[in-house]
Amino acid sequence: MAGLLQALVGASEKAGTIARLCRAEEPLFQLLVAEKSGTDKNRRFLQDFKTLADVLIQEVIKHDLGKEFPELQGHIHGEESNEFKNRQGDTVVVRVCDTPGDTAALLLSVLEPEREAAELLAAAVHRDVTLGDAELASVALSIPPQDLAIWIDPIDSTNEYIGGREDVAPIDGITPAGLCSALVLIGAYDRQTGCPVLGIINEPFYCRDPLTHRWQGRYHWGVAYGDTQLSSLSPPPPRPTPCVVLSRAEGGPVRAALGPLCGDRLCFAAGAGYKMLCVILGLADAYVLSEGSTFAWDACAPHAILRALGGGAVALAGALQARRVGDTGPPPELVYNRPAEGAVGAKRWANQGGLVAYVHPQHLEAVLAALATVPGL
Ligand code: 2IP
Ligand code: CA
Ligand code: CA
Known part of the structure; x- marks a missing residue:
């Protein structure tokens, strides 16, 4: 097996x-x-x-x-x-x-x-x-399945999937919208701790085969379990001036606070999973979201890959609160086994208070420092 x-x-x-x-x-x-x-x-x-x-x-x-x-x-x-x-x-x-x-x-x-x-x-x-992937086939892990649970987002960025635009040109490698931001996300987390452990991001519409004209996909995976950190990808090098990717729905105060950090080059893209993938691939250094508009199924898989690369996804409101009270420990990461108190329906699994996804801790620190001054966060 x-x-x-x-x-x-x-x-x-x-x-x-x-x-x-x-x-x-x-x-x-x-x-x-x-x-x-x-x-x-x-x-x-x-x-x-x-x-x-x-x-x-x-x-x-x-x-x-x-x-x-x-x-x-x-x-x-x-x-x-x-x-x-x-x-x-x-x-x-x-x-x-x-x-x-x-x-x-x-x-x-x-x-x-x-x-x-x-x-x-x-x-x-x-x-x-059948997977013809020799590298993947050679990975042997001993993670007991009975300790894990799974979050699936069968299609993230549904609107872009339906809209199906194929001609959206990338800006500095990031495609702002269109079919390529529709992803399949499968993440496994530790049932006890809620920590993400294994993550798969599948891009069904990665590129068109030049001969058959059919869409070809690709996938990325990561494992962060105990001392094991493994991924199909290598950590991207940090940029001296970070690039931050945001949702187009992100408000003015957050944009204004992050602008100077990025040399006024903020990037925008559709799809929560796609924005996290941009960070994983090094097309952006951080994804900042100030609201609870993503869910456990959006973040679990990319979060596991980010951890495999040495980064993570922190709970933004919690991280800013910890800074305010002078807590110098690592900021709280998102967890996947704890429904939001008092919430009903999908909201129970919202990543309340927003998030920051990153690979390099210095970028996380710079983003949190910039956001610490935003009123209401
Ligand atoms: C959505 C989808 C949206 C995203 C939203 C997610 O998931 O990824 O694109 O908003 O947060 O919940 P935005 O594009 O503004 O980041 P789904 O498509 O699965 O509903
Ligand atoms: Ca989603
Ligand atoms: Ca979905």
Whole structure:
């Protein structure tokens, strides 16, 4: 049996394949983009189809991992609920069945009358993935699966996934929006401590094959467990003048405080996962978010890779508070096993108070020092 890391990468590859399939196959693509016309009821159904892609990908990952590692069953969580309302208003529980035929029949109960779409999806769900990755195959870890739990974001940056823009030009290596910011994120954390341990970021739309014109993906992984720090990537070199990447929704005071630190070169990009990936790849030195608009499933996988590279993701409000009271210890990192008190629904798993993702501690320090003066943070 392959190890857990290899299984997580395999699951992310299958997820990436399904994400590509929904855009590549005409019957599925039509459902994905057909939203603009039609009745309200139809619009709602098409809106739901997008959620179906998300839900299905999450269920596939859950199914494949749970089958290979029974110890993980009941500990694999994700952004989506697997309950789905079909056009008749009935609730359908989306899951992977024993055979492609049964899965297709279940999907058809949601997608009726789109039989071809249901069959295409079911075939992809049941297809085995083989990884031709010698480096990954040679990694041997002894992390007991019964100590871990999983967070999945089946598609991060859904809006960009649906919008599907392919022609967004990168600025200094960072693509501000478009299909390439749609990512599959799978992170494993320690059930007891809530610390991220293993992370996979899969980029299903990394580039187009020049010959076939088909999308090609790539993936990155990282392990931070005890003394083990391993990654498919090497830590990027620090830039003398840091580059900070932000959400376009980030407010004026934060932009103003960080501007001078970056020589007034702030970068903007869509997708929480993509912004963390920019830090991992060294395209940016930090990602700052001042609000609780990301969730455990957005941050867990990239956070594990950042830790594997010697960095991390700190809870911004907590880190600033610790500074204010003169605490000189390491700032608090995000944890993944603790729901926010008093919150309901997805909010329970919001990274409240924002975050800073970084690789080099000097950049974290510089960012926190700059933000310490922002009123209200
Ligand atoms: C979203 C997505 C958004 C991001 C938001 C996430 O996840 O990554 O792009 O906002 O924080 O929760 P922004 O792009 O402003 O950073 P999803 O697409 O999975 O809902
Ligand atoms: Ca997300
Ligand atoms: Ca998502």
